[in-house]
């Protein structure tokens with residue numbers, strides 16, 4: 001492996017979870033890592049106090065996509081400024097290897113890796129459709145790892161061991177978990193509330209991650225319904241919550257999707273309708289084509305959909321998920337990076 005290692009990227013939990021997996025694997029091998037993220041988004045919350053990174057930088061960058069022309073120009077200018085700063089960081093720390101997990105936070109360090117002589121870029125693309133930054137920079141990468149790319153040397157997704165440790169084959173639905181991804185999903189929250197009384201009358205326990213913004217409202221609604229649901233906004237112990245459930249109704253962000261698979265927890269995915277290139281739908285379609293999940297568009301959520309799930313054979317789906325993802329992805333990816341020179 002060349003020089004010091006930088007892990008870059010973030011913005012939302014899906015990218016950051018993979019960044020964490022890299023940081024932990026390098027730390028386990030005694031290889032110091034620098035993290036470069038953004039001041040905007042969730043990067044600081046995930047990495048500011050992480051003792052496993054040697055040093056963390058949070059740059060002043062924002063996304064470019066979904067902005068008007070002036071907003072795009074401002075964001076691009078800022079990225080150029082921070083790219084320059086990354087080149088200084090690389091120079092001082094003798095960085096030779098940059099691993100990007102994508103998202104707008106990754107832009108300056110990724111560009112700096114391309115502009116720095118002798119610096120190697122590796123990309124982990126989490127989604128079924130490549131993000132804009134990765135699309136632009138992938139031709140400069142030594143390797144691109146992705147569960148959805150036929151050419152990827154490692155196809156398993158980096159999932160933490162706790163999701164495998166608590167895996168079990170589900171027989172019948174005694175508990176349902178509702179998951180909205182790192183930010184929560186109002187549509188899933190509303191659907192959960194609309195079927196809560198039915199689930200309660202059938203003796204099915206409700207576990208519900210609401211996201212921070214909608215937490216108070218959802219909690220009060222359950223109180224009004226007099227239902228004793230396990231409601232929380234975000235928990236670091238999501239693996240435990242998943243293991244308590246027999247079925248998930250969830251957004252199809254890539255990290256969540258593969259964690260559920262690792263846990264053998266069957267799911268109905270409700271893709272975020274505004275995801276770039278509809279990538280959440282295609283993330284889930286990859287599993288659906290193998291008969292390993294259900295998909296429902298947000299606009300089609302109804303009690304009838306729930307009835308179909310309750311009548312379905314979740315046992316064979318749960319069994320089928322056992323081999324859908326291997327548990328040593330991050331080790332295999334880091335082996336390839338370390339052996340590169």
Ligand SMILES: CC(=O)N[C@H]1[C@@H](OP(=O)(O)OP(=O)(O)OC[C@H]2O[C@@H](n3ccc(=O)[nH]c3=O)[C@H](O)[C@@H]2O)O[C@H](CO)[C@@H](O)[C@@H]1O
Pocket residue numbers: 012013014015017126127180181182183209233234235236237238251252253254255256257259272275276279280283
């Ligand atoms: C709106 C949007 O554009 N979302 C994107 C974002 O999703 P998002 O940030 O929601 O990402 P994911 O669903 O992939 O991952 C969320 C992560 O947060 C963790 N978690 C969640 C809830 C909780 O209470 N505790 C907890 O630890 C999950 O275990 C998971 O590891 O990044 C994903 C990966 O690039 C993309 O596929 C998604 O399309």
